[in-house]
Amino acid sequence: MSAGRTLLVTGATGRLGGATVRALAVRGDRLLLTGRNTARLDQLAAEVNSQANEGSYPPGTQVRTLTVDATEPEGAQHAAAEAVRGFGPLDGLVHLVGSFSVGPVMLTDVSAYEDVLRANFLSAVVATQAVLPHLGEGGRLVYFGTPLSDQPLAAMSSYAASKAALVAWMRSAAHEVKKRGIHANAISLTLVETPEMRAEMPQVDPDLTVDAELVGHAVRFLTGPDSEGMYGSVVPVVGKFGFTSALAGGPPPGVRGTAGAGAGAGRPGR
Numbered sequence: 001m002s003a004g005r006t007l008l009v010t011g012a013t014g015r016l017g018g019a020t021v022r023a024l025a026v027r028g029d030r031l032l033l034t035g036r037n038t039a040r041l042d043q044l045a046a047e048v049n050s051q052a053n054e055g056s057y058p059p060g061t062q063v064r065t066l067t068v069d070a071t072e073p074e075g076a077q078h079a080a081a082e083a084v085r086g087f088g089p090l091d092g093l094v095h096l097v098g099s100f101s102v103g104p105v106m107l108t109d110v111s112a113y114e115d116v117l118r119a120n121f122l123s124a125v126v127a128t129q130a131v132l133p134h135l136g137e138g139g140r141l142v143y144f145g146t147p148l149s150d151q152p153l154a155a156m157s158s159y160a161a162s163k164a165a166l167v168a169w170m171r172s173a174a175h176e177v178k179k180r181g182i183h184a185n186a187i188s189l190t191l192v193e194t195p196e197m198r199a200e201m202p203q204v205d206p207d208l209t210v211d212a213e214l215v216g217h218a219v220r221f222l223t224g225p226d227s228e229g230m231y232g233s234v235v236p237v238v239g240k241f242g243f244t245s246a247l248a249g250g251p252p253p254g255v256r257g258t259a260g261a262g263a264g265a266g267r268p269g270r
């Protein structure tokens with residue numbers, strides 16, 4: 001395991017936050033978590049810091065929190081400055097901020113498109129602009145996308161378009177920042193499996209979801225030295241999910257089971 005890194009984790013209060021923070025703590029990272037939910041931030045910090053004190057994580061592992069809206073430039077700049085003030089030089093950004101939206105085109109107000117674009121795309125621009133002045137050689141930027149931006153399904157136009165914008169922007173930005181030795185990459189994931197999601201949606205086929213802990217492992221990889229050769233990549237962490245078509249008429253010879261979703265069956269991956 002490589003040495004601990006210092007990272008700003010924006011939007012840590014969501015469903016992926018806990019697993020991501022635990023995966024980074026395993027490396028001994030120093031993390032500043034942001035979100036608007038102070039109680040959840042406190043819970044995350046207490047969990048990791050107490051386990052670090054008990055020796056479950058490497059020496060130096062530390063979580064701090066800042067209640068702030070990191071989708072606003074002032075909030076994001078404050079968060080980046082706080083991370084540097086609390087821990088010293090910053091190694092990167094893990095931008096978990098995002099939202100989901102569903103609705104047919106003719107029943108979706110333009111303001112709903114604006115909201116999801118702001119949460120999924122513009123928030124990444126804002127957080128990145130805040131962090132980049134603090135990053136040097138070896139810096140890491142990690143974002144989160146979806147297979148639906150390549151294979152959009154009906155009634156998901158706003159969500160798919162916002163994540164497609166995020167990925168196109170990330171690829172362009174990656175070319176700019178790689179000249180400074182900074183790596184920008186994204187993880188593309190399907191519906192995240194957490195205890196909360198399983199309780200809410202017990203009917204969903206586990207083969208269509210991905211374990212939050214596995215996404216955390218990918219975040220650790222993309223923020224660590226083993227991803228040194230990667231600039232502007234989109235890494236799929238989709239478990240056994242795959243798009244299928246009714247035209248296929250069932251699995252091909254020799255392939256058992258009916259795992260898959262999208263045009264053919266079941267609930268689509270997010």
Ligand SMILES: NC(=O)c1ccc[n+]([C@@H]2O[C@H](COP(=O)([O-])OP(=O)(O)OC[C@H]3O[C@@H](n4cnc5c(N)ncnc54)[C@H](OP(=O)(O)O)[C@@H]3O)[C@@H](O)[C@H]2O)c1
Nearest residue numbers: 011012013014015016035036097098144189190191192270
């Ligand atoms: N969970 C999935 O199944 C899934 C699948 C594919 C992709 N992703 C993407 O992976 C990333 C993390 O997923 P997640 O499930 O952890 O996300 P999430 O629970 O929906 O939200 C993550 C964070 O986004 C913040 N946020 C949302 N809208 C915001 C807004 N308008 N202004 C400020 N903050 C806002 C929330 O902060 P507050 O606590 O302050 O509200 C929360 O901390 C997201 O980009 C998501 O789109 C998730």
